[in-house]
Amino acid sequence: xxxxxxxxxxxxxxxxxxxxxxxxxxxxxxxxxxxxxxxxxxxxxxxxxxxxxxxxxxxxxxxxxxxxxxxxxxxxxxxxxxxxxxxxxxxxxxxxxxxxxxxxxxxxxxxxxxxxxxxxxxxxxxxxxxxxxxxxxxxxxxxxxxxxxxxxxxxxxxxxxxxxxxxxxxxxxxxxxxxxxxxxxxxxxxxxxxxxxxxxxxxxxxxxxxxxxxxxxxxxxxxxxxxxxxxxxxxxxxxxxxxxxxxxxxxxxxxxxxxxxxxxxxxxxxxxxxxxxxxxxxxxxxxxxxxxxxxxxxxxxxxxxxxxxxxxxxxxxxxxxxxxxxxxxxxxxxxxxxxxxxxxxxxxxxxxxxxxxxxxxxxxxxxxxxxxxxxxxxxxxxxxxxxxxxxxxxxxxxxxxxxxxx
Numbered sequence: 210x211x212x213x214x215x216x217x218x219x220x221x222x223x224x225x226x227x228x229x230x231x232x233x234x235x236x237x238x239x240x241x242x243x244x245x246x247x248x249x250x251x252x253x254x255x256x257x258x259x260x261x262x263x264x265x266x267x268x269x270x271x272x273x274x275x276x277x278x279x280x281x282x283x284x285x286x287x288x289x290x291x292x293x294x295x296x297x298x299x300x301x302x303x304x305x306x307x308x309x310x311x312x313x314x315x316x317x318x319x320x321x322x323x324x325x326x327x328x329x330x331x332x333x334x335x336x337x338x339x340x341x342x343x344x345x346x347x348x349x350x351x352x353x354x355x356x357x358x359x360x361x362x363x364x365x366x367x368x369x370x371x372x373x374x375x376x377x378x379x380x381x382x383x384x385x386x387x388x389x390x391x392x393x394x395x396x397x398x399x400x401x402x403x404x405x406x407x408x409x410x411x412x413x414x415x416x417x418x419x420x421x422x423x424x425x426x427x428x429x430x431x432x433x434x435x436x437x438x439x440x441x442x443x444x445x446x447x448x449x450x451x452x453x454x455x456x457x458x459x460x461x462x463x464x465x466x467x468x469x470x471x472x473x474x475x476x477x478x479x480x481x482x483x484x485x486x487x488x489x490x491x492x493x494x495x496x497x498x499x500x501x502x503x504x505x506x507x508x509x510x511x512x513x514x515x516x517x518x519x520x521x522x523x524x525x526x527x528x529x530x531x532x533x534x535x536x537x538x539x540x541x542x543x544x545x546x547x548x549x550x551x552x553x554x555x556x557x558x559x560x561x562x563x564x565x566x567x568x569x570x571x572x573x574x575x576x577x578x579x580x581x582x583x584x585x586x587x588x589x590x591x592x593x594x595x596x597x598x599x600x601x602x603x604x605x606x607x608x609x610x611x612x613x614x615x
Contacts, residue, residue: 216336216500223256223392223459224478224493225346227440228291230262234440235486240265242481243488244272247295252495254333255295256392258346259489261324266293279333283344286325292344292393294331301339302332306378309594310367312348313587321348321364328375330382338467338500341386343379345393347371365403366533368396369526370598372403376410377601387467388500389413391460394491398454406522410605413460416474416496418514432457432476432492440490459496468503468510471496523606530599537592541584548580 226243227233247255247269255277260266266282274280277295281303284290290305305327312321328345348371352362362368372395383389391413397403399415407413417430431453434442441447463469478493480486503510555573 216338216502218472219254219335219340219498219500220252220495221254221256221342221390221392221459221498222250222252222477222493222495223258223344223394223457225258225394225457225489225491226260227489227491228259228261228265230265233490236265238486239481239488240268242486243478244269246478246481246488248273248276250276253297253335254342254390254392256342256344257293257295258344258394259291260293261288261291263289269293269295281329281331283327283329285327287323288325290325290327290329290346292327292329292346294329294342294344296331296333296342299334300331301334303330304382305329306374308347308371308374309597310370310591312364312367315583315587319349319351326371328378330378332386336500338387339385341379341383341389343375343389343391343393345375345391345395347375347394347396349396366529366595369403369406369529370595372397372407373410373526373598373602376407379411379413383411383462386464388463388469389461391458392494394457396456398456402522402525405516406526408460408516409519409522411460412462414462414471414512415514416459416461416471416498417455417494419512420471420474420496422473430455430476432494433490435476435479435492437479438487438490438492439485440487442490457491457494459494461496461498463500466503468501468507470499470510472499473497520606520609523602523609527599527602527606530595530602534592534595534599537588537595541588544580544584544588548577548584551577551580 228236228240230236257269260269260282263282270280273295277297279296279298279300280294281300282289282293283305285305285307307325307327311324311326312319314322316322326346326348328343331342333340333342348364348368350362350364350368379389379391395404395407408415433456434447434450434453436453459474461469461471474494474496476492477495478488481488551573555570555577
């Protein structure tokens with residue numbers, strides 16, 4: 210017979226707030242309503258992303274401090290990670306891992322590099338249980354044709370590296386926790402091999418797919434580009450994803466002495482009251498978990514969507530990394546030639562008037578310096594980090610092959 214259960218249901222929520230001051234729409238209005246909604250909520254744990262202003266974090270903290278006295282903002286990068294966590298229950302410890310690859314500094318229009326993307330960890334004491342709560346926001350996907358070809362994304366190798374590092378981090382830091390929760394924007398669809406790579410390596414379950422009354426694809430689960438969201442993106446994106454897409458997740462795993470069932474998982478924090486305005490360009494995700502103590506003789510907890518522990522996701526990831534490494538080698542050769550040509554023109558082509566020569570020298574000097582930095586620093590570092598991830602994945606593949614052949 211099972212022990213008497215005295216663990217209250219755990220309620221958690223995650224939201225990508227879209228809080229880029231002076232760029233995102235209606236930040237001030239949305240922030241005020243978000244603070245009010247969180248203050249009146251019955252959540253145990255809140256994970257937010259894209260809170261880019263530390264002052265905005267402080268305002269949320271002060272606004273909900275009475276009900277959520279424990280919080281932490283994960284500082285990183287030039288503008289901050291945007292990730293923070295709020296809890297009704299005591300946070301015992303915090304830690305974070307900054308992803309080794311996160312876009313390019315020269316891609317200013319995409320700006321992911323300046324954010325210092327990471328996975329933040331808060332260890333929370335909940336009803337005598339030790340819960341590891343992870344909050345993250347991975348590199349965005351800017352390709353509109355990605356749904357037709359998963360490899361058509363210039364940042365795919367970076368996001369695969371982040372997903373693998375995320376899986377490693379959770380796997381290593383979650384060993385002594387009673388329960389692990391991952392909350393955040395993965396910028397990854399659930400039919401991508403990156404999603405499977407993360408779940409295979411970390412052992413996480415997808416709350417949406419595990420909920421008791423799961424109705425799967427028929428449920429309006431789109432967390433990004435939701436057709437009812439007033440901040441829908443461009444017509445090209447709507448055409449590529451007419452039904453929206455699910456890229457924000459709550460995932461979890463637990464120790465064998467527990468039985469954890471997801472009672473409900475749904476989108477939330479959508480419309481603000483009776484208005485047409487949304488809290489964000491993303492929908493929030495809410496999940497409620499029933500946690501019970503479990504004895505050895507008790508039946509196994511029901512798992513509705515467990516991934517096969519095959520190596521396809523690792524092999525696909527290896528293919529992406531190898532392709533990216535080859536493309537880096539090609540770009541290094543190209544920019545080496547550009548640097549050489551710039552050097553030649555800089556010193557041997559001076560048959561212009563004074564102003565044209567000055568402009569020519571300035572332009573070629575900038576091009577020469579950029580090419581040198583591109584080849585020697587940016588791409589060399591990227592290549593080494595991709596090779597490091599590739600080596601780690603090869604170790605996993607080799608180990609799993611040996612286990613399979615026993």
